[in-house]
Amino acid sequence: MPPLQYASLMDTMARMNLRADASRYFFGYIWWVLEPLLYVAVFYVVFNVILDSRRLDFLAFLMCGKLAFIWFSKSVNQASNSILANRGLVGKINVPKTLFPLAVIQEGLYKQVTVFLLLFAVLLMYGYRPSATWLALVPIVGVNYLMIVACSLVGACLVCFMRDFSMVIGLMMIFLMFTSGIFWDVRALGDPAKTELLLAVNPLAFILDAYRQVLMYNQAPDWLHLGVVGIGSGAVCLIVGRAMHRGNQFLARRVLIS
Amino acid sequence: MSGADDRRVMLQLDEVYLSYHSSKATFDHGVHRVLDGVSLQLFEGETLGIIGRNGVGKTTMLRVMAGILAPNSGKVSQYPGKTSSLLTIGLGFKPDLSGRDNALLSAMLQGASKRQAKGYLEEIKAFSELGDSFEEPVKTYSSGMRSRLGFTTALISHVDILLIDEALSAGDAQFRGKAEAAMKERISGDQTVVFVSHMEGQVQKLCDRAIWLENGKVAAEGDTAEVLAGYQQLVKQAATKS
Numbered sequence: 001m002p003p004l005q006y007a008s009l010m011d012t013m014a015r016m017n018l019r020a021d022a023s024r025y026f027f028g029y030i031w032w033v034l035e036p037l038l039y040v041a042v043f044y045v046v047f048n049v050i051l052d053s054r055r056l057d058f059l060a061f062l063m064c065g066k067l068a069f070i071w072f073s074k075s076v077n078q079a080s081n082s083i084l085a086n087r088g089l090v091g092k093i094n095v096p097k098t099l100f101p102l103a104v105i106q107e108g109l110y111k112q113v114t115v116f117l118l119l120f121a122v123l124l125m126y127g128y129r130p131s132a133t134w135l136a137l138v139p140i141v142g143v144n145y146l147m148i149v150a151c152s153l154v155g156a157c158l159v160c161f162m163r164d165f166s167m168v169i170g171l172m173m174i175f176l177m178f179t180s181g182i183f184w185d186v187r188a189l190g191d192p193a194k195t196e197l198l199l200a201v202n203p204l205a206f207i208l209d210a211y212r213q214v215l216m217y218n219q220a221p222d223w224l225h226l227g228v229v230g231i232g233s234g235a236v237c238l239i240v241g242r243a244m245h246r247g248n249q250f251l252a253r254r255v256l257i258s
Numbered sequence: 259m260s261g262a263d264d265r266r267v268m269l270q271l272d273e274v275y276l277s278y279h280s281s282k283a284t285f286d287h288g289v290h291r292v293l294d295g296v297s298l299q300l301f302e303g304e305t306l307g308i309i310g311r312n313g314v315g316k317t318t319m320l321r322v323m324a325g326i327l328a329p330n331s332g333k334v335s336q337y338p339g340k341t342s343s344l345l346t347i348g349l350g351f352k353p354d355l356s357g358r359d360n361a362l363l364s365a366m367l368q369g370a371s372k373r374q375a376k377g378y379l380e381e382i383k384a385f386s387e388l389g390d391s392f393e394e395p396v397k398t399y400s401s402g403m404r405s406r407l408g409f410t411t412a413l414i415s416h417v418d419i420l421l422i423d424e425a426l427s428a429g430d431a432q433f434r435g436k437a438e439a440a441m442k443e444r445i446s447g448d449q450t451v452v453f454v455s456h457m458e459g460q461v462q463k464l465c466d467r468a469i470w471l472e473n474g475k476v477a478a479e480g481d482t483a484e485v486l487a488g489y490q491q492l493v494k495q496a497a498t499k500s
Binding site: 008012013016024249256 | 369371
C-alpha cells in the first residue's frame, strides 16, 4: 500500500471511529474533555481533599501529569487490542496490520489536541504565563507520541501472539500510573539519587516531569535525556513496524486461527 | 481442458499445505491440516468454481489466494502487477455509522483512494436501493438491508482477480436476482473470478471450470458438470448414511 493511501486510510478510520464513538453517547464529543476532567477530579478528591497534598498548585501539578498519562495509557491499551478487535476484517482483506493500532493512536491524538487546549486554559486561569520555553512542548509531545506508537506496536504484537498479554498490559498501565509521579512529585522523594534512578528507568516519569518543568516552572527539559528517549522509541517503532510488515500474514494467522 | 491452455496464468498454487495446532494441544496431537497439498492454476478471464462441504478448507484457500494467509509450505504465485481481492459481504460494518460512512470505509479498505471511494458512493446508494436509509446508522438496518449494502460496496471494487465467498445470498428475492445479474455481468467480461460456494446451482450457472475440495485435497478438477456430478454423488452417499 502506498504511504499516502496508508495515511489517508488510517486517518479515515480514526475519524470514523471518533464519529461512531460520539454518536453512541448522549454527551457525544463533550466526553473528549469530560472524561479526562472526571479522572482529574477523582484524583483531586483523593489526593488533595482526603489526603492532604500540601501543595497550593496541586491542581495544575496533577493536570500536567494526569492528562498526558491518560493519553498514553488509553492509546496503548486500546491499540494493543486493536488487531484482535478487528479480526473480522483481518480475515477478509490483506491490509498492513500496523494500520489498526495506528488508527487507534490517531484517534487518541485528535482527542488529545482538545485536552491540551483545555490544560492550557486551566494553566492560564491559574496565572501561569506562556513563554518561549513553552516551545519545548513541541519536541516533548513528539517524543510522547513516539513512545505511544512504540509501546502500542509491541503490545499489539504480543496480544496477537497470546491474547493473555491483554491482561498484562492493563496491569502494566496501573503499575505505570503509580510509578510515574502523577499525584506525587518525582523531585520530592528526598533522595536525589532515587529521583535520578526513577527518571532514568521510567521514561514516562521523565516525560511527565518534563511537561511540568516547562509549563509550571519555565524550565527547559533535559535535552539529552529527551533525545535518548525519542531515538529509542523511534528505533523500536521502526524495528517492530518492519517486523510486523514482514510478518503480516503470520499475524493474520495468529489472529484468525489460534 | 488443460494442455491447450495458452492463456495467461493469473494465479498459481503449487503443493500448498496449511495446518495449525488446535488450541492447547501438545506436540503433534491436534495438528489440523486445512490444506493438504493443493495445486491449481487460475487463467485470465475464467471463472473458477470451488465446491465442497462445510469445513473442507474453501475459505482458507481463498484467504491463501488473497494473500491474507501464508501457507506452511508450497508456493503461491501471482502474475506480477495484478491485484486480487476477496469479496465478502459486510466488511465489518460499524453499526453506529451511516451506510454512507460504512461504504466509504469499505471501499477504501478494498484499495480505493478517498477520492475514488467518494465517487462510488452515489452509485452504491442507487444500486443498493437504500434511499434515505443510506444516511441512517447501520444499526437500524434489517439484515436484508445490511447485505444489500455489503454486496453493493463489494461489487464496486475494481480488481484483477475477484475472489468471491458465498456472496450471492444477498437480500430478498428481487434484489438477489439483480445481484446475480450484476455478478454475471462482471464475470462474463474479462474479469478473472474464483467463486466459492456450497450451492451447486450457482456454481453450475456461473463457472467455466470447477474444483471439488474434500478434506483439504483436490478431489476432482475440470468441467463444471462433471465435477458437480461427482460431488453430488458424495453428498447423496453421506445423506443416506446418516
